[in-house]
Amino acid sequence: MKSYKKFWKLGMEELGTKDFDINKDGELIVREGNYQYNILDLIKKFGTPLEIFFPFIIEKRLRNLFETFNYYTKNLQYKGRFYYYFPMKVNQNKEFVLSLISEGANLEVGSANELWLVKRMWEQNQFNSKIKVICNGPKTNYYLSLISELKEKNLNIIPVIEDRTELKALRDYxxxxxxxxxxxxxxxSHWDKKIDRYGFSFQEIMELGKIKNLKIIHYHNSSQVERLEDLINQVKRAIEVFVRVKEKNPTLDTLDLGGGFAVPYLKKKMYTSDQAIKRIIRIVKKTAEKAGIPHPNLICEWGRYVVAPSQITIYKILFEKKIENSIAKKWYIIDGSFMNDLIDTWAIRQKWHVVPVNFMKGLKLTRVWLAGSSCDSDDKYTAGGNYILLPRFDEMGEAEDLYIAFLDTGAYQDALASHHCLLSSPAKIVAQNGILMVARKRETPEEVGKLFGW
Ligand SMILES: Cc1ncc(COP(=O)(O)O)c(C=O)c1O
Incomplete structure (x- = not known):
């Protein structure tokens, strides 16, 4: 018998779909321990387009990172400590950020407005006093004043200096x-730019000499780093530079590896956190020992890796349209928009793992391209000029609509989302411990109009 679960690449740890399965009726289910969510039931309750966030998935992924780092620090007798900082830009939704903080994450912010959210939580006493906050991004005067204010209020806040202007502004910090x-x-990686405007070059950093209260060398090279070797080469170079900077800065004791860990969106096996962490610790340890310095503390800001798999985005197929002379046979038109809800589809040609929510078993499949509901010919998903296999409309009868799920949509898409053709953003629900909560209702025409001054 054909294994549908395998065909749709579900239930596979290495592909990030361990908790996804198909029930006996050919419908997509998500398992949280022994509880299971039937996605079609959720659609019937909340409609589409719909985003479903599963906090248990990020909690599990973060716990796994802590356990793996702890395992290898012990196993390799590494003396430095490990800290996780969640980069808020990856997903600023309250339910995401709070889930991570409650699992022990610190925060990395990239703007004054992100820091303002931190300020609110700090003032409302919502943090353990041990939480730490790293501030990246251009330091405007307002951003600098928030940093000083929170420092005075005893938040452990660490600004990261990106250029000489910031160095001057933070001289007396x-x-x-x-x-x-x-x-x-x-x-x-898509983000590997020949000329990068962030941070000091090696020469500049050496010229800076002694920097008051320097604790951390931070780098962030790119996102979705596809090859483990590249991730490791980054660490190799960074620890070499760390050793050199420490010569003049004995207070320096932490290496911040930034983000970059990739997600297997395409459902092809990639490297694992276990492989990466083991090699990272080995390299840092060896270089530090060779240079005769203590093992540095390590920070990682892997954002996409931790949160992307925790959200899925669901659309209804509204109708189909024949395509002549193409690798795909039909357009399937969805009741949402790639340019609005999953903007990386358009912006960086992001590829996604797409599965049907129903009719996953038994029906004949057809090669399709997906089109959004905006008027824009760029509002489409063609899997990079390839095709997506989905059940055939003429096979399924009139009784039920066809729904599809985009997996791994939990990173970056919300803050980048837009309103082309004034389409409403999807509703977002949170599913945890078998309880469903509406985090954001589907926008009404009044709400969308208001955004544009109506
Ligand atoms: C400074 C910094 N840290 C961490 C991240 C998160 O990167 P990723 O989601 O690839 O892990 C970013 C993303 O742009 C970043 O700019």
Missing amino acids: RGDIGVRFDLDVKTK
Whole structure:
């Protein structure tokens, strides 16, 4: 018998779909321990387009990171400590950020407005006093004043200096600081830019000499780093630079590896956190020992890796349209928009794992391209000029609509989302411990109009 679960690449740890399965009726289910969510039931209750966030998935992934780092620090007798900082830009939704904080995450912010959210939570006493916050991004005067204010209110807040102007502005800062190194390592990734405007070059960083209260060397080279070797080469270079900077800065004791860990969106096996962490610790340890310095503390800001698999986005197929002379046979038109809800589809040609929510078993499949509901001919998903296999409309009868799920949509898409053709953003629900909560209702025409001054 054909294994449908395998065919749709579900239930596979290495592909991030361990908790996804198909029930006997050919419908998509998600398992949280022994509880299971039937996605078609959720659609019937909340409609489409619909985003479903599963906090248990990020909690599990973060716990796994802590356990793996702890395992290898012990196993390899590494003396430095490990800290996780969640980069808020990856997903600022309250339910995401709070789930991560409650699992022990610290925070990395990239703007004054993100820091303002931190300020609110700090003032409302919602944090354990041990939480730490790293501040990246251009330091406007307002951003700098928030940093000082929170420092005075005893939040452990660490600004990361990105250029000489910031160095001047933070000269008298009375707490720990970091500097950002513009890592000169080639990486296979969409974001590997020949000229990067962030951070100090090696030469500049050496010229800076002694920096008051320097604690952290930080780098962030690119996102979705596809090859483990590239990730490791980044660490190799960064620890070499760390050793050099420490010569003049004995207070320096932490290496911040930034983000970059990739998600297997395409459902092809990639490297695992276990493989990466083991090699990272080995390299840092060896280089530090060779240089005769203590093992540095390690920070990682892997954002996409931790949160992307925790959300799925659901659409109804509204109708189909024949395509002549093409690799795909039909357009399937969805009741949402790629340009609005999953904007990376358009912006960086992001590829996604797409599965049907119903009719996953038994029906004949057809090659389709997906089109959004905006008027824009760019509002489409063609899997990079390939095709998507989905059940055939003429096979399924009139009784039921066809729904599809995009997996791994939990990173970056919400803050980048837009309103082309004034389409409403999807509703978002949170599913945890078998309880469903509406985090954001589907926008009404009045709400969308208001955004544009109506
Ligand atoms: C400074 C910094 N840290 C971490 C991240 C998160 O990267 P990723 O989601 O690839 O792990 C980013 C993303 O742009 C970033 O700019």
